[in-house]
Amino acid sequence: xxxxxxxTIAIASGKGGTGKTTLSTNMAAFIAEREAVVLADLDVEExxxxxxxxxxxxxxxVNYKAIPQWDESKCTLCGICTKACNYHAVIRLGPSIVVxxxxxxxxxxxxxxxxxxxxxxxxxxxxxxxxxxxxxxxFIESRLDIGEEQAVPAIAKTKKYAAEKHPxxxxxxxxxxxxxxxxxxxxxxxxxLVILVTEPTPFGLHDLKLAVETVKVFGIPFxxxxxxxxxxxxxxxxxxxxxxxxxLARIPDSRRIAELYSAGKLIYREIPExxxxxxxxxxxxxxxxxGGRK
Amino acid sequence: xxxxxxxSGTSWESKIDPRFGRAEFLVIYDEANGTLSSIDNSSVKxxxxxxxxxxxxxxxxxxxxxxxxxxxxxxxASTALRHSKMKILVNAHDxxxxxxxxxxxxxxxxxx
Numbered sequence: 001x002x003x004x005x006x007x008t009i010a011i012a013s014g015k016g017g018t019g020k021t022t023l024s025t026n027m028a029a030f031i032a033e034r035e036a037v038v039l040a041d042l043d044v045e046e047x048x049x050x051x052x053x054x055x056x057x058x059x060x061x062v063n064y065k066a067i068p069q070w071d072e073s074k075c076t077l078c079g080i081c082t083k084a085c086n087y088h089a090v091i092r093l094g095p096s097i098v099v100x101x102x103x104x105x106x107x108x109x110x111x112x113x114x115x116x117x118x119x120x121x122x123x124x125x126x127x128x129x130x131x132x133x134x135x136x137x138x139f140i141e142s143r144l145d146i147g148e149e150q151a152v153p154a155i156a157k158t159k160k161y162a163a164e165k166h167p168x169x170x171x172x173x174x175x176x177x178x179x180x181x182x183x184x185x186x187x188x189x190x191x192x193l194v195i196l197v198t199e200p201t202p203f204g205l206h207d208l209k210l211a212v213e214t215v216k217v218f219g220i221p222f223x224x225x226x227x228x229x230x231x232x233x234x235x236x237x238x239x240x241x242x243x244x245x246x247x248l249a250r251i252p253d254s255r256r257i258a259e260l261y262s263a264g265k266l267i268y269r270e271i272p273e274x275x276x277x278x279x280x281x282x283x284x285x286x287x288x289x290x291g292g293r294k
Numbered sequence: 295x296x297x298x299x300x301x302s303g304t305s306w307e308s309k310i311d312p313r314f315g316r317a318e319f320l321v322i323y324d325e326a327n328g329t330l331s332s333i334d335n336s337s338v339k340x341x342x343x344x345x346x347x348x349x350x351x352x353x354x355x356x357x358x359x360x361x362x363x364x365x366x367x368x369x370x371a372s373t374a375l376r377h378s379k380m381k382i383l384v385n386a387h388d389x390x391x392x393x394x395x396x397x398x399x400x401x402x403x404x405x406x
Binding site: 082085086087088089091092093094096098100102103149 | 341343344345346347348350351354357370373374377378
């Protein structure tokens with residue numbers, strides 16, 4: 001079925017709630033019936049793919065990010081650090097330099113530019129990475145601690161962990177965060193293919209366009225899956241046709257699917273039609289990745 | 295006493311800007327000499343993150359005795375402002391600076 005070396009497919013969307021997790025979890029479980037597969041839930045602010053698997057935990061570790069720590073004894077209050085920080089995570093308040101760890105993007109600028117070396121970088125816990133296994137399916141997720149704002153380092157770490165732990169597994173799926181901001185970019189940037197899940201509504205189309213523009217910047221091959229097909233209007237179809245974007249599948253709108261999802265069940269196991277759709281998506285996806293980056 | 299306002303303009307007739315971090319202007323009234331001065335804070339609009347802490351640093355450098363604003367500073371900004379002893383008064387949105395100052399004198403503004 002899969003003859004390329006290894007393939008990473010990021011399942012993303014502009015709009016939230018279009019069916020990324022439904023597709024990711026069903027696709028992963030479907031593939032696992034035949035061969036090993038890795039699914040990484042990169043929506044680290046609210047990972048939920050794990051709800052669909054009764055998997056055994058096999059590993060857990062703490063995620064960290066680097067933040068500056070003020071050394072009062074060395075500081076001359078020159079203020080270079082506060083000007084260096086693009087995110088106002090380091091500010092000068094009278095006789096103190098105050099660091100806001102949640103705002104820090106771990107860029108090291110303040111630390112490197114401090115003439116007195118008064119802002120050494122230290123490790124701060126941001127959450128937990130967990131790996132689970134059920135049969136052929138290796139499921140990895142990272143979960144940010146409450147109040148933690150920086151998703152990107154946790155996403156990068158999760159991808160790295162998945163790649164290093166399972167270098168020989170041919171197919172890796174990423175359940176990406178929604179939107180088009182930094183976390184999404186980190187999640188999709190080195191994928192071989194991005195599947196954009198959308199719905200045939202004006203909101204779905206609006207956010208799909210933004211997602212398409214984002215993915216195009218990186219030249220990553222991509223295709224669209226239209227979920228809840230049969231509702232809304234034809235504009236998403238028309239847009240994909242005009243832009244020559246491959247539509248990998250149209251998943252029909254169905255109350256039964258919504259009910260199974262809400263009960264934490266995998267829909268393809270209950271609805272044979274979905275099995276065929278998954279096969280179709282997978283075959284088309286693999287064909288597209290053979291074309292490589294543009 | 296030095297009173298700072300988050301404002302959408304620079305005069306007594308300007309409205310209070312209800313936002314703290316992204317306030318258009320910071321207006322300062324110095325009761326000792328009766329002068330009204332202002333700082334243009336509009337460049338903070340371009341900041342995706344950290345508007346609250348950036349504005350907090352500016353307020354800190356002004357070091358007013360009282361800050362009058364609308365919605366009140368967010369978590370990061372209020373953490374920053376707690377390093378000072380200034381009194382923070384909120385819910386002055388929909389008022390002009392003049393009205394807000396009068397309300398403050400009557401003790402009618404809520405403390406944050």
